[in-house]
Amino acid sequence: GQQLNQSPQSMFIQEGEDVSMNCTSSSIFNTWLWYKQDPGEGPVLLIALYKAGELTSNGRLTAQFGITRKDSFLNISASIPSDVGIYFCAGQVGAGNQFYFGTGTSLTVIP
Amino acid sequence: EAQVTQNPRYLITVTGKKLTVTCSQNMNHEYMSWYRQDPGLGLRQIYYSMNVEVTDKGDVPEGYKVSRKEKRNFPLILESPSPNQTSLYFCASSKTPINYGYTFGSGTRLTVV
Numbered sequence: 001g002q003q004l005n006q007s008p009q010s011m012f013i014q015e016g017e018d019v020s021m022n023c024t025s026s027s028i029f030n031t032w033l034w035y036k037q038d039p040g041e042g043p044v045l046l047i048a049l050y051k052a053g054e055l056t057s058n059g060r061l062t063a064q065f066g067i068t069r070k071d072s073f074l075n076i077s078a079s080i081p082s083d084v085g086i087y088f089c090a091g092q093v094g095a096g097n098q099f100y101f102g103t104g105t106s107l108t109v110i111p
Numbered sequence: 112e113a114q115v116t117q118n119p120r121y122l123i124t125v126t127g128k129k130l131t132v133t134c135s136q137n138m139n140h141e142y143m144s145w146y147r148q149d150p151g152l153g154l155r156q157i158y159y160s161m162n163v164e165v166t167d168k169g170d171v172p173e174g175y176k177v178s179r180k181e182k183r184n185f186p187l188i189l190e191s192p193s194p195n196q197t198s199l200y201f202c203a204s205s206k207t208p209i210n211y212g213y214t215f216g217s218g219t220r221l222t223v224v
Binding site for chain 1: 115154155212
C-alpha cells in the first residue's frame with residue numbers, strides 16, 4: 001500500500017502554544033483528510049481537503065493541501081488540554097475510495 | 112444518534128478459536144471498512160465493501176474474512192486467529208469516502224494468546 005510519513009511522531013507542548021504537524025508521501029493524492037483520535041475511541045474527522053493549494057479551517061485548526069499534492073499540514077492554534085490525542089492524516093489516491101493513513105502524531109498538552 | 116457500533120469492545124481468545132467481531136451502522140451508508148491499528152503503523156485497511164455483496168481486499172487481508180449480506184452490517188471473521196492478529200480493530204462506514212471520509216466505531220481490542 002501507499003506510505004504516508006507523518007511528523008513529528010510525538011509532541012509535548014505548553015497550553016496556549018501553536019502546533020504544526022505534516023504528512024508527506026512519494027505519491028500524488030487526490031484527497032487529504034485529518035482525523036483526531038481520543039484515548040479509547042475511534043478517529044473523528046476534523047478537516048477534509050480536495051484541491052491542491054486548498055487551505056481550510058475548522059475553529060482553531062487549519063489544514064492545507066500541498067501544491068505538489070504529495071503533502072499536507074495541520075496547524076492548531078492556542079492549544080488547550082482537550083487537544084490531547086493522536087492526529088492522523090489520510091490520503092486517497094487514484095480513482096477508488098481507498099484511503100491510506102499516516103502513522104499518527106501523538107500530542108500532549110501540558111496545562 | 113448516527114453511529115457505527117462494534118462488539119465486543121474487548122476480547123481475549125486463544126490461538127485457532129474462530130471469532131467474529133460485529134459491526135453495524137445506522138446511517139444507511141453504502142461503504143463500510145475494517146482497519147487495524149498497531150503502534151507505529153497507523154491504521155491499515157483489512158477489507159472494505161462498496162455495497163451489499165460487494166467486498167474487496169485492503170492492504171492486510173490475510174487471515175480475515177468479511178461478509179456484507181445486509182447494508183447495515185459488516186462482520187469481521189477470524190477463522191483461525193493467531194497472536195500476530197492481536198491489535199485494535201476499527202469498523203468504519205461512509206456515504207462516499209472520497210467526499211465525506213469515514214465515520215469510525217469505538218474499536219475492538221483483540222488479544223490472541
